[in-house]
Amino acid sequence: MFRFIVKRLLEAIPTLWALVTLSFFLMRFSPGSPFTSERGIPAAVLANLQAKYHMNEPLMNQYFHYLWDLLHGNLGYSFRFSDYTINQLIAQSFPISAEIGFWSFLVAVSLGVICGVFAALRQNSLLDYGVMTFANIGMVLPNFVIAPLCILFFSIKHHWLPAGGWNGGAWQYLIMPVIAMSTSYIAQIARITRGSMIETMHSHFIRTARAKGLPKARIVIQHALRPAMLPVVSYLGPAFVGIVTGSVVVDQFFGTGGIGQNFVNGALNRDYSLVMGVTILIGTLTILFNAIVDILYVFIDPKIRY
Amino acid sequence: MKKTKTLIASAILAASFGAMQVYAANVPAGVQLAKNQVLVKGGEGEPQTIDPQKVSGTPGSLRDRDLFEGLYSEGKDGVLVPGVAESYTVNKDHTVYTFKLRHDAKWSDGSPVTAEDFVFGFQRLVDPKTASTYSYYAALAGIKNAQNIIDGKDKVSSLGVKALDAHTFQVTLDHSVPYFVKMTVNSSLFPAPKKVVEKWGDAWTKPEHIVSNGAYKLESWVVNQQMVFVRNHDYWNDKKTVINKVVVLPIVDAAVEYSRYMAGDLDMTSNSGIPTNRYHELLKTVPNQVKVSPALAVYYYDFNNQKPPFNDVRVRKALSYAIDRNIITKYVTGTGEIPAYSFTPPDVSGFKAKEPQYEKWTQAERNKKAQELLKAAGFDKSHPLNFTLLYNTNENHKKIAIAISAMWKKTLGVNVTLDNQEWKTFLNTRQLGNYQVARDGWFGDYNEASTFLSLLDSTSSQNNAQYKNPAYDKLMDEAAKANNPAPYYQKAEDLAIDQDMAVAPIYQYVTKRLIKPYVGGYMPNLEDNIYTRDMYIIKH
Numbered sequence: 001m002f003r004f005i006v007k008r009l010l011e012a013i014p015t016l017w018a019l020v021t022l023s024f025f026l027m028r029f030s031p032g033s034p035f036t037s038e039r040g041i042p043a044a045v046l047a048n049l050q051a052k053y054h055m056n057e058p059l060m061n062q063y064f065h066y067l068w069d070l071l072h073g074n075l076g077y078s079f080r081f082s083d084y085t086i087n088q089l090i091a092q093s094f095p096i097s098a099e100i101g102f103w104s105f106l107v108a109v110s111l112g113v114i115c116g117v118f119a120a121l122r123q124n125s126l127l128d129y130g131v132m133t134f135a136n137i138g139m140v141l142p143n144f145v146i147a148p149l150c151i152l153f154f155s156i157k158h159h160w161l162p163a164g165g166w167n168g169g170a171w172q173y174l175i176m177p178v179i180a181m182s183t184s185y186i187a188q189i190a191r192i193t194r195g196s197m198i199e200t201m202h203s204h205f206i207r208t209a210r211a212k213g214l215p216k217a218r219i220v221i222q223h224a225l226r227p228a229m230l231p232v233v234s235y236l237g238p239a240f241v242g243i244v245t246g247s248v249v250v251d252q253f254f255g256t257g258g259i260g261q262n263f264v265n266g267a268l269n270r271d272y273s274l275v276m277g278v279t280i281l282i283g284t285l286t287i288l289f290n291a292i293v294d295i296l297y298v299f300i301d302p303k304i305r306y
Numbered sequence: 307m308k309k310t311k312t313l314i315a316s317a318i319l320a321a322s323f324g325a326m327q328v329y330a331a332n333v334p335a336g337v338q339l340a341k342n343q344v345l346v347k348g349g350e351g352e353p354q355t356i357d358p359q360k361v362s363g364t365p366g367s368l369r370d371r372d373l374f375e376g377l378y379s380e381g382k383d384g385v386l387v388p389g390v391a392e393s394y395t396v397n398k399d400h401t402v403y404t405f406k407l408r409h410d411a412k413w414s415d416g417s418p419v420t421a422e423d424f425v426f427g428f429q430r431l432v433d434p435k436t437a438s439t440y441s442y443y444a445a446l447a448g449i450k451n452a453q454n455i456i457d458g459k460d461k462v463s464s465l466g467v468k469a470l471d472a473h474t475f476q477v478t479l480d481h482s483v484p485y486f487v488k489m490t491v492n493s494s495l496f497p498a499p500k501k502v503v504e505k506w507g508d509a510w511t512k513p514e515h516i517v518s519n520g521a522y523k524l525e526s527w528v529v530n531q532q533m534v535f536v537r538n539h540d541y542w543n544d545k546k547t548v549i550n551k552v553v554v555l556p557i558v559d560a561a562v563e564y565s566r567y568m569a570g571d572l573d574m575t576s577n578s579g580i581p582t583n584r585y586h587e588l589l590k591t592v593p594n595q596v597k598v599s600p601a602l603a604v605y606y607y608d609f610n611n612q613k614p615p616f617n618d619v620r621v622r623k624a625l626s627y628a629i630d631r632n633i634i635t636k637y638v639t640g641t642g643e644i645p646a647y648s649f650t651p652p653d654v655s656g657f658k659a660k661e662p663q664y665e666k667w668t669q670a671e672r673n674k675k676a677q678e679l680l681k682a683a684g685f686d687k688s689h690p691l692n693f694t695l696l697y698n699t700n701e702n703h704k705k706i707a708i709a710i711s712a713m714w715k716k717t718l719g720v721n722v723t724l725d726n727q728e729w730k731t732f733l734n735t736r737q738l739g740n741y742q743v744a745r746d747g748w749f750g751d752y753n754e755a756s757t758f759l760s761l762l763d764s765t766s767s768q769n770n771a772q773y774k775n776p777a778y779d780k781l782m783d784e785a786a787k788a789n790n791p792a793p794y795y796q797k798a799e800d801l802a803i804d805q806d807m808a809v810a811p812i813y814q815y816v817t818k819r820l821i822k823p824y825v826g827g828y829m830p831n832l833e834d835n836i837y838t839r840d841m842y843i844i845k846h
Contacts, residue, residue, distance in 0.1 A: 032730030037362065038748075040737065040767025041439050044458035048437040081529060082355045083511045092528055148565065155569035163569030164562075165555075166531055253562055255555055257531025265530075270730050 001298070008291040012284075019283045020070065020276070024063055027272045034079035034270045053079065053273070066276070075280070076273040080266070086277035089262060094281065097246030097258035099169050100177045105243050107178060108185035113232065115186070116193025120228075121220065123198055131190060138187030147180040147253035164255040177250045185239060192232050200228040226300055233300060237293035241285045245278075330546030331827050331842045338845040339548065340824065345838055348563050348576035348819075349554035352530050357511050358496040359431040362439045364749070364834070365556065368576075370493040372535055372552055372838045373518040377405050377424070377475075377490040379837060382829040384655065384753050386487060390419055390497065390519070391475075400482040400789065407473040412540040413499055414516075414523040421469030423497035423519075428467045428477070430503070431494050432456050440494045443751065446760070447489045448479040448786070481787050485656065485754040491835060492752060521547050521839035530556055535838075548827075548842035567820050573843070574825055577601070577817040577834045582702065585641045588820070595820050598642040600653050602750040602832040603815035604758065605646070607695075607710075608771040610742055611808055615691065619806055620683040623664075625743070626810035627676035628717040629710055630669050635813050638709045639702065642818065646811035648799050650758045653814075653832055657755040657792045662804040673717045680718050692721045697745035698732040706812070707745070736770050746770055746809065753832055755795045756785065762802050762809070773808035777801060822846075 035041055035049055050056040053076070054065050069076060075086035119131040154176060155163035167173050200206060201224055209219045246260030259278060266274035297304045333339065353366035358374050361367050371379075377391040391405040411419035430436050432444045432455040444452035450466025466478035479486065489495065499510075499517045506515045513524045521544065522535035535552040537544065555572065557563040563579040566572050580588065580596065588596050609616040609625070616622055631645035644651075647665035652658050664672055685691040695711060697703040704726065711722035727735060736744050748768075750757040760766055763782050764774040778801050785794035802808045817834050827841035 030731075032734040035439075036730050036733045036737070037439055038733060038768060039439070039442065042434075042441060042456045044434040044456060045437050045439065045441055047458075048434050049439075052437065077508070080354055081352070082360065083357065083508060084529065089529060093530065096531075148561070151565045151569065155571075156565060159570065163566045163571045165571065166528070251530060252559060255531060255557060255562070255566070257528045261530050268728060268730065 012287045015287060016283055020280060023276055023279045024066060027275055028059060030270065032270055034272060053077065075277040078271055078274050080269040080271040080274065086273050089274065090277055090281060093257055093259040093262055096166060096256055097260060098244045100174065100181055100256065100258060101244030101246065103174060104178045104181035105240055108182040108189055112186045112189025113193050115190040117197055119194045120197030120201065135187040135190045138183045143180045143247060144249045146183055147249060150176045150179055166256050177254050177256060180250050181243060181247060185243065189232060192235055196231045197224065197228045200224045229300055233293055233296055237289040238286060241282060241289050245282050245285065330543050331548040331840055333548065333826065333842050337826065340843040340845045343548055343550040343843050345549050345841060345843065346553040346572050347574040348572055348579050349556050350576045351558045352556040355511065358493040359427060359436060359498060360438045361493045367493045369533060369554055370496065371835065372520055372522045373524060374493065374496040374520045376496040378487055380491050380831055380835040384831040384833065394487060400484045401479045403477045403486055405475045407475060408542060409473055410542040411519060412542060413519050414538045414540050416540050419497055419519050420472045421475035423499065424475045425467050425469050426500045427496055427498035429462050429465050430498055432465055433462045434458050443492060443494045447486060448481050448483040450478045450480050482789060484789060488754060489752045522552055547839045549838055552838050573822045575820045577819050579820055580641060580818045582641055594823055597821055597830060598816050598818045599830040600644060600832060601815040601817045601834065602651055602654060602753060603748060604649060604651055605747045605812045605815060607810040607812060608744045608746045609809065610739055610772055612739065612772045613742060615683065616742060618683050620679040622807040624676040624680035624718060625714060626807050627664055627672040628714055629810060629812060630713055631812060634706060634709060638705050639813065642816045644814040646814045649803055649809065649811050650755045650799060651814045654755050655753045657795045659796065659799045676718060687719055690719050690721055693742040694723045694725050695743045696725045696735065696741040699726045699728050703745050739772050744770065750833065759795055759798050771809045775801065775806060
């Protein structure tokens with residue numbers, strides 16, 4: 001197990017390096033520059049701006065400079081928000097997205113698994129159809145539709161909840177972002193759980209358990225749930241990263257100040273360092289959580305050994 | 307000192323504005339104020355910076371108007387209001403301005419605001435080391451040596467600014483700029499706290515470090531979430547300020563801003579806070595909350611004047627004439643925009659462009675003339691004009707482009723391909739002149755015609771239409787030197803629009819915002835220079 005973890009960590013290094021390199025050059029080759037503005041910038045001013053970001057040097061030097069700074073944990077100054085470094089921007093926005101993400105994840109997993117299990121146990125019943133209809137709707141309804149609908153209902157019509165803002169993450173401010181964020185995940189998890197549960201319930205060991213006359217609840221909880229969770233867990237690794245790194249839609253509609261908006265606006269503003277910073281964060285988390293999922297397999301499936 | 311005295315003595319026409327009314331929240335008698343004086347307002351997007359000398363867009367400047375105060379501010383209808391300056395004198399040529407600063411102006415750390423702080427602020431603006439993208443503003447204002455310093459050819463200390471004593475600040479200009487005082491309302495000409503800037507460098511604008519001299523100070527700032535300002539009790543006119551706390555939300559999308567306003571989260575939206583599709587409904591449901599007023603801004607199309615066939619004035623005129631501006635403003639934009647025929651909006655102070663000839667014609671006459679011109683230029687049914695119209699990705703620009711290309715097709719048989727690019731790519735393409743016809747727009751930096759007309763100068767970095775006419779450049783040079791530039795501006799308008807149609811003006815923008823009825827003291831002006839310190843919350 002220890003060897004496995006070390007191996008995964010060592011593999012992460014070339015993966016991250018490739019990610020950094022690719023994003024670095026893709027960003028630089030996009031048309032326009034961070035300093036493109038409606039009014040041209042005087043040459044001497046531009047020279048100083050470029051010097052601040054090492055953009056006056058050859059591209060390869062910029063690249064090595066970036067790698068060097070990165071090794072020291074320095075993600076550089078933001079091109080767009082010149083009062084901020086990338087480390088500061090991420091430190092400010094990531095905890096917000098992580099909090100929304102944490103609750104959305106909790107809601108998505110618990111509701112998704114419960115719905116999936118019940119639908120599977122009552123396969124082809126009204127309950128099953130009901131749950132699956134909801135799941136299909138949840139999957140096709142994008143969050144940019146759910147978010148304004150929530151605002152319309154909870155805030156404008158009934159004035160139950162504030163239409164946006166953060167207020168240190170008070171619960172009233174969390175509800176709508178969590179709904180918007182988790183709906184599609186609930187749906188997805190319910191579908192995966194249902195499929196996998198149906199399959200497991202038809203397997204030999206469950207038939208044996210039934211034949212032995214075990215009560216149904218015990219069969220489901222003790223025997224079926226664990227193996228049925230395998231595909232769900234492999235889905236949850238990347239899904240977790242997607243959830244905690246936020247969504248531009250949620251950030252924009254609810255004005256939470258999360259990291260999702262930074263990513264998209266960073267690209268539009270050619271804020272090279274911001275895009276790089278968020279990419280590296282997402283990349284690192286993805287590798288980390290995929291490794292965690294692999295480790296979890298060992299506990300869920302006794303057949304797996306590393 | 308001697309020099310100053312003679313200058314002031316020779317200023318026969320010196321204007322003195324010492325007795326002018328000072329604005330603040332003037333609460334009418336009988337109005338009961340709310341206990342909780344908090345204003346939540348839309349702040350357009352997230353500012354790139356709030357460093358006054360580096361601010362280059364409205365999100366930054368609208369926040370800086372609350373945090374900082376310059377020599378002069380603007381009041382109702384754009385009238386000049388003394389800020390840190392109590393009064394000023396100017397010599398006969400309008401080249402030396404001497405400002406008397408009030409003695410009670412203080413920074414939020416309690417230290418006095420002195421002439422040195424203005425010297426430092428102005429020098430900082432032009433210093434290439436600051437790398438301010440708005441440094442050109444100092445050159446535009448004509449401050450002596452500004453351009454040389456920006457270009458790195460001269461020392462920062464050679465800038466035409468001087469602290470005659472702690473409370474007397476003098477600006478010397480390269481040439482006559484009669485409207486210089488108006489330009490001081492822009493945040494780039496605000497003072498800067500030297501000690502704080504030097505101590506913290508780029509981080510001086512952080513809430514934990516910043517020292518400001520406006521009615522408010524920065525309490526907290528979370529990027530893309532909100533900024534919170536609280537009363538600066540060291541502000542000289544704090545006694546007359548009513549609102550205690552300002553929360554500024556960086557909302558870009560009008561639909562989002564609208565929903566947060568309707569939910570009661572916002573007391574006042576930004577100046578683009580009304581979604582077009584909601585406008586008519588709002589006029590019916592909450593007419594007293596819809597505030598629409600003209601803005602100092604023009605929406606126009608650039609013709610690439612260097613590329614055939616747009617180097618032919620007949621083609622440019624034909625296309626411009628065939629645009630039915632009334633249809634655009636009435637049915638496409640539809641929120642009170644004003645059709646534009648001249649380049650400078652007619653509301654600009656000190657100059658009212660007379661109607662160009664084609665404005666006086668009916669649209670039918672314009673269309674007929676357009677058909678004749680295009681035919682004369684060699685385009686007809688068998689040989690139609692084909693070109694691409696470029697705009698930056700945005701629903702409103704798209705609607706306008708579709709409408710105008712349909713007008714061109716119908717009236718002139720022209721085939722237009724629409725092409726949209728996202729903002730930065732678009733700017734790059736347009737600046738390089740890699741387009742045929744492109745969307746453009748400009749919000750005046752200050753309330754004077756040159757903020758628009760200088761864009762068509764052949765040396766302007768913003769001459770996106772690539773219009774090059776030596777006669778035009780000469781007129782603009784002469785206007786800059788003249789005590790009364792209006793006649794030159796008129797000639798420049800005649801030349802660039804009536805005669806050359808370098809660009810096609812389409813409409814004048816409006817400021818459109820929603821304000822709750824309990825917000826008092828809102829004084830709209832052309833440049834949307836709104837100050838929270840003038841406002842108050844009525845009991846509701």
